[in-house]
Amino acid sequence: MKSTTLLVLSLLFASFFGYTAAQKVYSWKDENGVLVFSDTPRPGATEVKLNTQNLTMPAADTSILDTAPSAVPVNFKVSIAAPANEETVRENTGSVYVTTRISPRFETGFKVQLLVDGSPHGAPSNSTTFALREVFRGEHTLQAKLFDANNKLVSVSPVSTFFMHRTSINNGN
Known part of the structure; x- marks a missing residue:
């Protein structure tokens, strides 16, 4: 169940990158006890306060993806x-x-x-x-x-x- 919660949280935070501060997010636990996030309120849901408008991820080094693998010449x-x-x-x-x-x-x-x-x-x-x-x-x-x-x-x-x-x-x- 913890892995499901972590998955839901990860997807939720990934989806927030494009949201502005004017939008509201609500959370609640479903019948299985899994924490759910939504932009639609429902009875028993609490509003989640976001601390920052712009969430950023550290830059990843993708240079290894840019270079073509060097082919080892075959000596026939x-x-x-x-x-x-x-x-x-x-x-x-x-x-x-x-x-x-x-x-x-x-x-x-x-x-x-x-x-x-x-x-x-x-x-x-x-x-x-x-x-x-x-x-x-x-x-x-x-x-x-x-x-x-x-x-x-x-x-x-x-x-x-x-x-x-x-x-x-x-x-x-």
């Missing part, structure tokens, strides 16, 4: 996961599946550009796996570039080398 890293650096790929059709790894995680709107021997392989993609076809025998380099949703370069992988081993039709190797 992209790397070539497969084929491993200096791995030999034995595939007579010349097919190689390249997998990139992004950490901490691949975000919506991000795109990966695969470079094969320094040249872009297709357009940037929202996939982290690429299929290369008809790769010639010999040494090849791979590199990946990660772009954010605004097409800003976020990360570049180290260059990775792989060796394509295909049977030669010339000498049977």
Whole structure:
């Protein structure tokens, strides 16, 4: 019951901020014993005398609400996961599946550009796996570039080398 009384008092005093001294306030206890305040008199009510016309609250520091939380920049890293650096790929059709790894995680709107021997392989993609076809025998380099949703370069992988081993039709190797 005390908490109800405190709530009623708090609401009452909060509502008095806009009142002038010419207005009258009355109080009484209801059938449950709760103290009630009103601007309408009733039998058994007593007039409450207000000591001040202007009630003021101390100013609260709200500066912490004005500043936007500073976003911690995420340092994304992209790397070539497969084929491993200096791995030999034995595939007579010349097919190689390249997998990139992004950490901490691949975000919506991000795109990966695969470079094969320094040249872009297709357009940037929202996939982290690429299929290369008809790769010639010999040494090849791979590199990946990660772009954010605004097409800003976020990360570049180290260059990775792989060796394509295909049977030669010339000498049977």
